[in-house]
Amino acid sequence: MWPLYLVALVIILPTFLAYRWKNPTCNGRLPPGSMGLPLVGETLQFFSPNTSDDISAFLKHRIKRYGSIFKTNLVGRPVVVSTDPDLNYFIFQQEGQVFQSWYPDTFTEIFGRQNVGSLHGFMHKYLKNMVLSLFGPESLKKMISEVEHAACTYLQHWSCQDTVELKEATATMIFDFTAKKLISYDSKNSSENLRENFVAFIQGLISFPLDLPGTAYHKCLQGRKKAMKMLKKMLEERKANPRKEHSDFFDYVVEEVKKEGTILTEAIALDLMFVLLFASFETTSLAITYAFKVLSHNPLVLKQLQEEHESILKRRKDPNSGVTWKEYKSMTYTFQVNTEYITSFLVYYSMFFSSLFPYVYNLIFQVHDDLQFINETVRLANIAPGIFRKALREINFKGYTIPAGWGVMVCPPAVHLSPAKYQDPLSFNPSRWEGIELNGATRQFMAFGGGMRFCVGADFSKVQMAVFIHCLVTKYRWNPIKGGNIIRTPGLQFPDGFHVQMIKNDQSNQESECTITT
Structure with missing residues (x-):
């Protein structure tokens, strides 16, 4: 028979721990809410599937x-969730002073302990400039x-197939182009399929973090290990056989690693x-696929896109010349239709893109009203x-206290789909952006993050998307399958x-080109 004090301990201790879990200590007044079950919290509810364009049931309720x-x-961490535009804006503006980029430990395991989202101050600025x-x-x-050549090449290839999964x-298409720029990777001539590792990575990134x-x-995690093994092997080969001229971004990174007194370690370089x-x-691939989806249901928007891009062709002195930077900047309606999603970034992969994105560095890139x-x-x-951010010190905002060390999650969807901010928010209406100039993030629009970690790679995504749309709507049409x-x-x-069927506007030319390709 157990002594009385052991019986009391077995009963009282779990009760006390459960109480402390549900009622964390705070010097002021915590925001309302529930901490969920011990250890698990409300993680399962957060990951519950949502099949609509509206905000999730987790947020809505x-x-x-x-x-x-x-x-x-x-995932075992106390978090304050903000769907308040004023608090969101305050969080972004106080980066490095009151808040700093933060991820749950599980994400650190995935992206690496030296990933750019976990670095701050001078090191972050240094990587940004790189x-x-x-x-x-x-x-x-x-x-x-x-970018235009890649888009045209792939569109032509797709038009020769019965169906294409977009x-x-x-x-x-985008991985092959970017991997070539970054590491001179050529999927056709490589013995290893690098993207396969990232496919496995993506599937796990938005899953419950159970490592079994x-x-x-x-x-x-296994996909990360394989990809990192390939990158490490490549780094060692580049260091042993340096090139006289930079042929890709990795050459530049290797040169920085080899400099005397460098602050760039191999671990940081590989995670980068x-x-x-x-x-x-x-x-970006998700954004383009989503664009196809909305265009398939909005023929008037598609017509306006076609008119804008056809007018660009008509203004050219040489009809066979490619897209110029000036033409790209003139795509007023195109940018109204596409911009926000492109990144939005990271992660669960979306959740953390705003800090992890290759573009997510300290620079605020100008987002023009032509998007x-x-x-x-x-x-x-x-x-x-x-x-995600973490509070560096205790913060009081609108009567609530956010304790030091707590996580904070800014929720862009709650702002982007708010009827108080956007009329008929679930409808697809590019014209709502007409005449609106966006310089970085605003209280109503934060698809590319905000503040010091505003996505500096946003324009790379926009260039890819806008040029792809130009090639698409001027030369092709498609049927959803x-x-x-x-x-x-x-x-x-x-x-x-x-799945769609891609059809070239010049049917006879398409058939001859497909015959040649075959």
Whole structure:
């Protein structure tokens, strides 16, 4: 028979711990909300599938019950969730002073302990400047013809097939292009399929973080190991056989690693390349697929896009010349339709894109008012369901206290789909962006993050998307075949893909080109 004090301990201790879990200590008044079950918190509810374009049931129920700011617990960490535009803006503006980029430990395991989202201060700025050497505006001006060539090549290839699954096809197109720029990777001539590792990575990134054989999260970690092994081997080969001239971004990184007194370690360099490869293609391919989906149901929007791009062709002195930077900047309606989603960034992969994106560095890149189609696509797609920060000290805001060390999750979808901010928010209406100038993030639009970590790679995504749309609507049409349904868990997915038949406008020319290709 157990002594009385042991019986009391077995009963009282769990009760006390459960009470402390549900009622965390605070010097002031915590936001309302529930901490969920011990250890698990409300993680399972957060990951519950959502099949609509509206905000998730997780957010909707809690906003209705607790208001725009509430507390919860995700993956074992206390978190304040903000759907309040003023608090969101304050969080972004106080980066490095009151808040800093933060991810749950499980994400650190996935992206690496030296990933750019986990670095701060001088090191973050240093890496930002490195990435801008490839993705900055001046480089993009030179790169735009290559982007157009890749888009035209893949569209032609797709038109020779009976059906094309857009998410996979566009992901392959963008990954091949970006991997070539980053590491001179050529999928056709390589003995290893690098993107396969990222496919496994993506599937686990938006899964429950349970590292057991057979789980998506376990496969995700295995995919990371394989990809990192390839990158490390490549790094060693480049160091042993340096090139006289830089042929890709990796050459530049290797040169920095080899400099005497450098602050760039091999671990940081490899994590940087890994994140750049992942973030460069996943969100943009989702955005393009989503754009196909909305255009298939909005023929008037498609007609306006076609008219804008046909007018660009008519203004050219040489009809066979490619897209110029000036023409890209003139795509007023295109940008109204597409911009927001493109990245939005990271992660669960969406959730954290705003800090992990290859473009997510300290620079605020100008988002011009000529991005209406892109803006509207991004607003509705909401690829980034949440952006994470950590409170460096205790903060008081609108009567609530956020304790030091707590996580904070900014929720762009709750702002982008708010009827108080946007009329008929679930409708696809690029014209709502007409005449609106966006310089960085605003209280109503934060698809590319905000503040010091505003997505500096946003324009790279926009160039890819806008040029692809130009090639698409001037030369092709398509018929949806099957799929196209979406699910958010919480990141955006197309569980059944989106299969279409791509048809070149010049049918006779298409048949001859397909014959030659075959």
